[in-house]
Amino acid sequence: xxxxxxxxxxxxxxxxxxxxxxxxxxxxxxxxxxxxxxxxxxxxxxxxxxxxxxxxxxxxxxxxxxxxxxxxxxxxxxxxxxxxxxxxxxxxxxxxxxxxxxxxxxxxxxxxxxxxxxxxxxxxxxxxxxxxxxxxxxxxxxxxxxxxxxxxxxxxxxxxxxxxxxxx
Amino acid sequence: xxxxxxxxxxxxxxxxxxxxxxxxxxxxxxxxxxxxxxxxxxxxxxxxxxxxxxxxxxxxxxxxxxxxxxxxxxxxxxxxxxxxxxxxxxxxxxxxxxxxxxxxxxxxxxxxxxxxxxxxxxxxxxxxxxxxxxxxxxxxxxxxxxxxxxxxxxxxxxxxxxxxxxxxxxxxxxxxxxxxxxxxxxxxxxxxxxxxxxxxxxxxxxxxxxxxxxxxxxxxxxxxxxxxxxxxxxxxxxxxxxxxxxxxxxxxxxxxxxxxxxxxxxxxxxxxxxxxxxxxxxxxxxxxxxxxxxxxxxxxxxxxxxxxxxxxxxxxxxxxxxxxxxxxxxxxxxxxxxxxxxxxxxxxxxxxxxxxxxxxxxxxxxxxxxxxxxxxxxxxxxxxxxxxxxxxxxxxxxxxxxxxxxxxxxxxxxxxxxxxxxxxxxxxxxxxxxxxxxxxxxxxxxxxxxxxxxxxxxxxxxxxxxxxxxxxxxxxxxxxxxxxxxxxxxxxxxxxxxxxxxxxxxxxxxxxxxxxxxxxxxxxxxxxxxxxxxxxxxxxxxxxxxxxxxxxxxxxxxxxxxxxxxxxxxxxxxxxxxxxxxxxxxxxxxxxxxxxxxxxxxxxxxxxxxxxxxxxxxxxxxxxxxxxxxxxxxxxxxxxxxxxxxxxxxxxxxxxxxxxxxxxxxxxxxxxxxxxxxxxxxxxxxxxxxxxxxxxxxxxxxxxxxxxxxxxxxxxxxxxxxxxxxxxxxxxxxxxxxxxxxxxxxxxxxxxxxxxxxxxxxxxxxxxxxxxxxxxxxxxxxxxxxxxxxxxxxxxxxxxxxxxxx
Numbered sequence: 001x002x003x004x005x006x007x008x009x010x011x012x013x014x015x016x017x018x019x020x021x022x023x024x025x026x027x028x029x030x031x032x033x034x035x036x037x038x039x040x041x042x043x044x045x046x047x048x049x050x051x052x053x054x055x056x057x058x059x060x061x062x063x064x065x066x067x068x069x070x071x072x073x074x075x076x077x078x079x080x081x082x083x084x085x086x087x088x089x090x091x092x093x094x095x096x097x098x099x100x101x102x103x104x105x106x107x108x109x110x111x112x113x114x115x116x117x118x119x120x121x122x123x124x125x126x127x128x129x130x131x132x133x134x135x136x137x138x139x140x141x142x143x144x145x146x147x148x149x150x151x152x153x154x155x156x157x158x159x160x161x162x163x164x165x166x167x168x
Numbered sequence: 169x170x171x172x173x174x175x176x177x178x179x180x181x182x183x184x185x186x187x188x189x190x191x192x193x194x195x196x197x198x199x200x201x202x203x204x205x206x207x208x209x210x211x212x213x214x215x216x217x218x219x220x221x222x223x224x225x226x227x228x229x230x231x232x233x234x235x236x237x238x239x240x241x242x243x244x245x246x247x248x249x250x251x252x253x254x255x256x257x258x259x260x261x262x263x264x265x266x267x268x269x270x271x272x273x274x275x276x277x278x279x280x281x282x283x284x285x286x287x288x289x290x291x292x293x294x295x296x297x298x299x300x301x302x303x304x305x306x307x308x309x310x311x312x313x314x315x316x317x318x319x320x321x322x323x324x325x326x327x328x329x330x331x332x333x334x335x336x337x338x339x340x341x342x343x344x345x346x347x348x349x350x351x352x353x354x355x356x357x358x359x360x361x362x363x364x365x366x367x368x369x370x371x372x373x374x375x376x377x378x379x380x381x382x383x384x385x386x387x388x389x390x391x392x393x394x395x396x397x398x399x400x401x402x403x404x405x406x407x408x409x410x411x412x413x414x415x416x417x418x419x420x421x422x423x424x425x426x427x428x429x430x431x432x433x434x435x436x437x438x439x440x441x442x443x444x445x446x447x448x449x450x451x452x453x454x455x456x457x458x459x460x461x462x463x464x465x466x467x468x469x470x471x472x473x474x475x476x477x478x479x480x481x482x483x484x485x486x487x488x489x490x491x492x493x494x495x496x497x498x499x500x501x502x503x504x505x506x507x508x509x510x511x512x513x514x515x516x517x518x519x520x521x522x523x524x525x526x527x528x529x530x531x532x533x534x535x536x537x538x539x540x541x542x543x544x545x546x547x548x549x550x551x552x553x554x555x556x557x558x559x560x561x562x563x564x565x566x567x568x569x570x571x572x573x574x575x576x577x578x579x580x581x582x583x584x585x586x587x588x589x590x591x592x593x594x595x596x597x598x599x600x601x602x603x604x605x606x607x608x609x610x611x612x613x614x615x616x617x618x619x620x621x622x623x624x625x626x627x628x629x630x631x632x633x634x635x636x637x638x639x640x641x642x643x644x645x646x647x648x649x650x651x652x653x654x655x656x657x658x659x660x661x662x663x664x665x666x667x668x669x670x671x672x673x674x675x676x677x678x679x680x681x682x683x684x685x686x687x688x689x690x691x692x693x694x695x696x697x698x699x700x701x702x703x704x705x706x707x708x709x710x711x712x713x714x715x716x717x718x719x720x721x722x723x724x725x726x727x728x729x730x731x732x733x734x735x736x737x738x739x740x741x742x743x744x745x746x747x748x749x750x751x752x753x754x755x756x757x758x759x760x761x762x763x764x765x766x767x768x769x770x771x772x773x774x775x776x777x778x779x780x781x782x783x784x785x786x787x788x789x790x791x792x793x794x795x796x797x798x799x800x801x802x803x804x805x806x807x808x809x810x811x812x813x814x815x816x817x818x819x820x821x822x823x824x825x826x827x828x829x830x831x832x833x834x835x836x837x838x839x840x841x842x843x844x845x846x847x848x849x850x851x852x853x854x855x856x857x858x859x860x861x862x863x864x865x866x867x868x869x870x871x872x873x874x875x876x877x878x879x880x881x882x883x884x885x886x887x888x889x890x891x892x893x894x895x896x897x898x899x900x901x902x903x904x905x906x907x908x909x910x911x912x913x914x915x916x917x918x919x920x921x922x923x924x925x926x927x928x929x930x931x932x933x934x935x936x937x938x939x940x941x942x943x944x945x946x947x948x949x950x951x952x953x954x955x956x957x958x959x960x961x962x963x964x965x966x967x968x969x970x971x972x973x974x
Binding site: 026028029033036037041042043044045046047048049050052053055082083084086092096100101103105106107109111112115131133134135137138140141142143144145146147148149151 | 371903
């Protein structure tokens with residue numbers, strides 16, 4: 001991070017949780033910092049800034065991204081969904097509801113990242129095995145739960161997703 | 169349907185709130201991301217701090233040039249340790265020894281990662297730019313990186329004002345250890361090593377500090393647990409009067425004990441806030457946390473001996489240990505006094521010697537990590553029990569069963585003086601063996617061996633003390649006076665004019681479901697719907713006495729505080745209702761938020777009563793105060809003082825849970841891969857308030873226990889470089905590494921606590937390590953396995969098996 005970067009702002013236009021946003025950012029600034037500080041979306045948490053823990057995971061064009069490893073300028077023209085964008089008003093996203101039902105969180109700090117990973121998984125695969133779920137979650141670290149309740153939640157969410165698809 | 173006769177009317181519940189898996193009140197905000205952690209706090213004009221850290225483990229600071237850093241646009245302040253002394257004093261410490269620590273190093277650095285310069289700037293980016301422009305000249309000094317080199321003749325001193333790196337030594341002796349060893353038929357001896365680990369909560373430590381020189385008031389938003397304590401403990405460091413320090417309790421992204429203090433993080437933000445006149449946020453990044461959190465776990469070398477009779481009856485326990493405390497000694501030997509509460513485990517052992525040497529080295533210092541040192545002694549004791557079974561030819565289950573304290577022996581005073589309040593250990597063991605289907609797995613183990621596969625079974629029966637008293641922090645200073653004798657916890661309950669119930673707590677929320685259990689306990693006491701109860705956290709200027717979470721105390725303490733406050737509220741509710749309904753208090757009952765005269769349709773809702781209490785004083789009994797609010801401060805129960813000689817430490821941790829873990833693994837000797845085939849945990853934490861929540865804490869603790877057994881270690885190299893500066897190097901168990909855990913509860917209510925609750929937050933981590941260690945060892949006994957040190961890494965397994973053919 002060199003000081004001469006300061007001041008030279010680039011205009012980044014992106015969609016965040018369905019809303020078009022325009023922000024002027026230094027090229028070196030990370031997506032997570034722009035989400036949290038410039039856009040006030042503090043639901044996304046920074047656990048390590050090293051791309052290891054997965055706490056800062058968000059969805060960019062539907063795919064999981066570690067927002068501590070992506071520059072904000074790289075999100076130009078793209079569609080970002082954070083934890084604040086999962087629920088539809090008062091109605092929780094089915095994955096959020098499954099996390100509630102399974103008591104899948106304790107301190108909750110890693111939860112937004114797990115939610116993003118779980119959303120990506122159940123939208124891709126409505127019948128994952130427990131082993132596949134655990135492998136899919138391997139890039140997200142939780143220090144509180146021992147993972148079992150999170151795995152339970154993802155199983156429920158996948159089942160709910162499958163029922164929705166059958167009904168639809 | 170349960171009835172509770174209170175003496176002031178009767179409470180009837182149509183729902184059983186205590187013991188129900190009610191949804192957690194905390195969770196909707198957590199899954200929506202609307203919860204506020206310290207890093208989410210933004211104040212107008214707030215600056216961001218970053219810290220330059222020492223690349224050396226031990227060095228004299230010759231000079232620091234900060235001129236270029238100061239000249240950088242956007243930089244508001246640059247503080248060396250010397251300059252910070254204009255704003256803050258040394259950090260508070262709980263040790264009697266003269267081990268002085270500054271938030272930013274003064275004169276020399278004593279470990280890799282110690283703070284050398286702190287910057288406050290308009291953004292974290294600019295603050296880090298400034299750090300890159302600071303020039304520090306160091307004169308490296310010889311390094312001591314382990315207890316052997318630190319205690320050698322002529323070893324370099326970490327603190328020159330001390331004569332030795334052995335900052336504390338004492339042999340605690342309880343009972344006739346010499347006699348019991350002299351009369352023993354067998355003595356089992358092991359040299360056991362426990363690795364340095366760290367809690368690594370997903371949220372690092374941080375503080376936002378705002379100082380107003382006009383009023384002299386300082387506001388602190390932090391994930392510290394040092395709230396009510398903080399005001400007076402931090403006052404001297406921050407140079408702000410205790411009653412002008414306002415700590416704001418917050419949602420915390422995991423602690424596991426590691427956020428008890430955070431004196432350094434608060435002090436750095438505080439110094440910069442005073443220096444700049446602006447609010448300052450200092451949020452550790454992950455490297456800051458792993459290098460310098462001041463909360464690493466114990467790193468102990470033990471010589472441990474168990475004396476037995478010929479029939480396997482335990483007689484005496486002798487532990488001599490060297491504990492690597494790192495470069496400072498903030499909490500003194502709290503990690504070694506804590507285990508004395510349960511040093512004999514669940515067993516009848518009549519004498520104990522515990523010889524502890526605390527050694528200073530060039531490493532980040534120890535703090536608290538889930539188990540607080542008793543995790544280590546659980547492992548040591550269970551290692552000795554398994555060693556005794558191996559060496560003397562006992563069945564490990566029979567040997568444990570023979571020595572368990574029996575249900576009719578409670579309260580049971582152990583040799584150290586602490587008492588165990590209650591329990592039924594044989595029932596826990598029996599339930600665990602039944603659930604695990606131990607006979608099936610022993611047969612499977614035999615069959616697998618014939619096929620050249622290696623299945624192992626590990627069993628641990630161990631304690632989880634809860635609900636500490638403050639004597640733990642000073643009784644190691646023999647003969648010293650007893651300054652602190654309580655660690656109280658408070659609650660404020662209010663029923664508003666429309667009947668809404670608000671509970672105010674005075675502690676941070678660590679993820680331990682305290683809002684949920686608060687609502688359940690209030691519901692049980694007042695017969696109201698827990699879903700509608702509001703729970704708030706009040707800052708210290710509005711605070712009542714509180715020590716916060718830690719030591720698995722919150723559910724016990726909240727049970728006591730809520731029961732007390734609800735009793736006061738009920739009295740007033742019934743008095744108002746009796747007055748309005750022209751009935752006797754004895755004829756009233758409170759059910760589902762309605763007070764009625766038994767056997768009639770005469771009734772008032774809590775909303776009716778609230779309206780009278782707040783706005784219609786003419787309707788109240790003569791002389792009654794308006795309002796409907798009660799506070800209660802609960803002192804932990806069943807305490808007694810230590811004696812002056814410290815041959816009896818008194819009851820300082822007497823609400824004691826228990827558990828039995830049965831672990832079955834299969835180990836691949838060629839790859840070192842360890843697969844869990846079965847994991848059963850049966851725990852007794854007295855009355856369980858929210859089973860799913862407690863199960864979650866146990867499962868999470870077990871994951872951490874698997875971590876210490878198989879993965880986790882903060883390693884330092886020979887020149888004191890911390891090799892675990894990122895989560896790539898400090899390996900935490902992931903979802904594929906942790907098995908499903910079947911949990912069952914045996915509930916032996918504590919006779920000493922409200923609702924019979926005992927603490928349970930640490931049990932998973934305190935019991936898993938010996939069970940996992942033994943399971944892997946048992947699998948590899950054909951290779952001559954004997955694990956005296958953790959973690960057991962895959963390469964260790966491969967090396968062992970390559971060297972020995974089965």
